[in-house]
Amino acid sequence: MTEQGTFYQFPEGFLWGSSTSGPQSEGIEPGDGKGLNNWDYWFGIEPERFHGQIGPDVTSTFYKNYQTDIELLKETGHTIFRPSIQWSRLIPDGVGQVNPRAVEFYRDVFQQVNALGIKLLVNLYHFDLPYALQEKGGWESKETVWAYEAYARKCFELFGDLVDHWVTFNEPIVPVECGYLGSYHYPCKVDAKAAVAVAYHTQLASSLAVKACHELHPDHQISIVLNLTPAYPRSDSPEDQKAARIAELFQTKSFLDPSVLGAYPEELVAIIDEYGLRPDVTEEELAIIRENTVDFLGVNYYQPLRVQAPKVIFEEGDLLTTEHFFTSYDMPGKKINPHRGWEIYERGLYDIAMNLKKDYGNIVWLVTENGMGVEGEEAFKEDGYIQDDYRIEFIQDHLIELHRAIQEGANCKGYMLWTFIDCWSWLNAYKNRYGLVELDLSTQKRIIKKSGYWFKEVSQANGFSR
Structure with a gap:
């Protein structure tokens, strides 16, 4: 113990940084050669669905300001950074011609990050499908799987000399849930059979990218980033316990098991078959999934999933949903982020770590997203910058649980926040701010928040006192 309390020391070489995405940070410049993606198209036809009718054309203007933005990575203590390549920027139609401006842009970004000694973890897909492929059926079509494989290979060829750690997909369950079982991602369908096909095709595409990466660069490491939300039952009743088990099958194990273990859980397959949802699957494809598992794992964690037995009895012919x-289940007395409305449950990160240790071979992993979104954050500005002590406390509380897990043998190698600079966020636009760096929307000025200065101290000390 010290006067300040306990010092939480992380292992030597532990990585500190943040994640962002191309569609949420880059913006669109006239004549830059970028093609439409599904978000660009959807905003064009239904701008009223987006908070403040603000679309993805501006975001945080990283495309124009990346040279000075990258310097801010160093000023906030980054030793690792996870950006993404926009498929629609690199290959505007999804297949075919490569955009030379995109190649120049991404190579310069990667070179400048490398020059600062910051490790790159580059994501190939962050919810942003080229719209030309959406018109052909999107992820419901296997044609998109092969197009993605070709895109991934092109990225490995173009940038493999600058990047040696890759991500195939970010949170692939989210477009399934929000685009095919809900109305929060385009194409806003509620179709369980289509949802299963989209999930399977995405997994197949991920496995093909792993295969391509290892073929082209045997020394490179490649992962998938999953939002591993633990499912906690309301009670010990068999009905609630079953609900939590199925929720975890759908939300977590549907991608975790094939990505890490090379096979789908038998119980999940049985449910899919029971309801006639099995997509077109070949033995050759299942072999690709079995033989091309990820080298390490990215884990995004924000809040737990609390569930109970279903309240509605579904009859034959009803629309099938989760x-x-x-x-x-809205648990009484839960700790909550009042700005975002999400539960705060730091223990969930420890539970994830123990699950990966016990059931997934203690695979190497990193926290690739964790963070606190706050609306109206300008109210906390004093002396010219945002005093976000609430964010510092949120990070500390999660790091304490992560530290405990590592002490107990969890194989976690780094912690990355969402996000670096306040960015555009899908339907919510700029409503909730997550960044270590404030973005002034009127001037595009970047101002480091208190949490950004604190994060640098944590990175330099490889730990913190509490």
Whole structure:
């Protein structure tokens, strides 16, 4: 113990940084050669669905300001950074011609990050499908799988001399849930059979990218980033316990098991078959998934999933949704982020770590997203910058649980926040701010927040006192 309390020391070489994405940070410049993606198209036809009718054309203007933005990585203590390549910027139609401006842009970004001694973890896909492929069926079509494989290979060829750690997909379950079981991602369909096909095709594409990476660069490491949200049952009743188990099958194990273990859980397959949802699957494809598992794992964690037995009895002919199997549970007395409305449950990160240790061979992993979104953050500005002590406390509380897990043998090698600079966020635009760096929307000025200065101290000390 010290006068300040306990010092939480992290292992030597532990990585500190943040994640962002191309569609949320880059913006669109006239004549830059970028093609439409599904978000660009959707905003064009239904701008009223987006908070403040603000679309993805401006974001945080990283495309124009990356040279000075990258310097801010060093000023906030980054030793690792996870950006993404926009498929629609690199290959505007999804297949075919490569945009030379995109190649120049991404190579310069990667070179400048490397020059600062910051490790790159580059993501190939962050919810942003080229719209030309969406018109052909999107992820419901296997044509998109092969197009993605070709895109991934092109990225490995073009940037493999600058990048040796890759991500195939970010949170692939989210477009399934929000685009095919809900109305929060385009194409806003509620179709369980299409949802299963989209999930399977995405997994197949991920496995093909792993295969391509290892073929082209045997020394490179490649992962998938999953939002591993633990499912906690309302009670010990068999009905609630079953609901939590099925929720975890759908939300977590549907990508975790094939990505890390090379096979789908038998119980999940049985449910899919029971409801006639099995997509077109070949033995050759299953072999690709089995033989091309990821080298390490990225884990995004924000909040737990609390569930209970379904409240509605579904009859034959009803539209099949997840509510058939489980429903959410609003736990009384929970700790909550009042700005975002999300539960704060730091213990969830420890539980994830122990699950990966016990059931997934203690695979190497990193926290690739964790963070606190706050609306109206300008109210906390004093002396010219945002005093976000609430964010520092949020990070500390999660790091304490992560530290405990590492002490107990969890194989976690780094912690990355969402996000670096306040960015555009899908339907919410700029409503909730997550950054270590404030973005002034009127001037595009960047101002480091208190948390950004604190994060640098943590990175330099490889730990913190509490």
